[in-house]
Amino acid sequence: MTSSSRQEAPLGTSTPHAASGTGSSAIEADPVEPLTAEQLAAEWDEERPPxxxxxxxxxxxxxxxxxxxxxxxxxxxxxxxxxxxxxxxxxxxxxxxxxxxxxxxxxxxxxxxxxxxAFSSSSLQVAAGVGTLIGFVLVIGLTGFEIPTLLLTFFWLRFLGKETWRMSILLSAIVTAAFYLTFVVALSVPIPHLF
The missing domain is CATH 1.10.287 (Helix Hairpins)
Incomplete structure (x- = not known):
């Protein structure tokens, strides 16, 4: 019996022919080349609003x-x-x-x-942020800072920042507590507060 022209691969390894299941060699994927500064600037200009x-x-x-x-x-x-x-x-x-x-x-x-x-629909988010901040300033003297801070932070996180409900509630409570501990308890700043 004559030896075949194809050599056997050692156990535990495979050849490109065996891996692909066809007689052609496996095609290597070309690595993605990084963009140059000019290409990146052009890409940003295309995505930028007018x-x-x-x-x-x-x-x-x-x-x-x-x-x-x-x-x-x-x-x-x-x-x-x-x-x-x-x-x-x-x-x-x-x-x-x-x-x-x-x-x-x-x-x-x-x-x-x-x-x-140019002004676009995303400009309305800025207007909403400024409007809620003005509302915060107007009511803080009447209600103390805790409730307005909690509501303002929640609104900004959930509706302007598109955070999840759970994350918005959690972070709003943490921010309000941190402000209270910093300005009322630690620094004794004379700001209107409930507690």
Missing amino acids: HAGPLANVAAGVVTALLGVAGVAMSLSMGIGTPERPEAGMWPLIISLVMAVLSVALLLFGRKTLDAE
């Missing part, structure tokens, strides 16, 4: 400038004190001035920039 345009940039600058000016007026009405003895309006005044200055810069130089995104 640009806002110069009119939207001007409108944003005007609105934020008006908010900054209103903040300055309210800060001055609260009293700012001195750097050695600041009063309640000191930090709001600084923040409002920075907002107003940056808004003027946006009005002067922002018309040509393309970084801003």
Whole structure:
């Protein structure tokens, strides 16, 4: 009996022919090559929402400038004190001035920039976040901070962040307890609270 031209594979191993079940050799998959910086930038540009345009940039600058000016007026009405003895309006005044200055810069130089995104359905999430934050500030003096903090955190996690119900409830309770322990118990900050 003559020996066959095909050599036997040792026990415990297989040949490509045996693995594929066909006479052709196994095809190796090509590894995925990483994208270059230019390819990645082009891919991001395709997925990005449309640009806002110069009119939207001007409108944003005007609105934020008006908010900054209103903040300055309210800060001055609260009293700012001195750097050695600041009063309640000191930090709001600084923040409002920075907002107003940056808004003027946006009005002067922002018309040509393309970084801003056009308003879309996702902009409603920002509006909902700001609206609930304003509501939080309005009711915190009436009810204490615990219940509004719990509800605000739950709303942001569940409806804006799309977390699960269980995670939203758990994290809301943890955040509220952490705020209470930090500001009321440890630091004795004079904020309205129930307990």
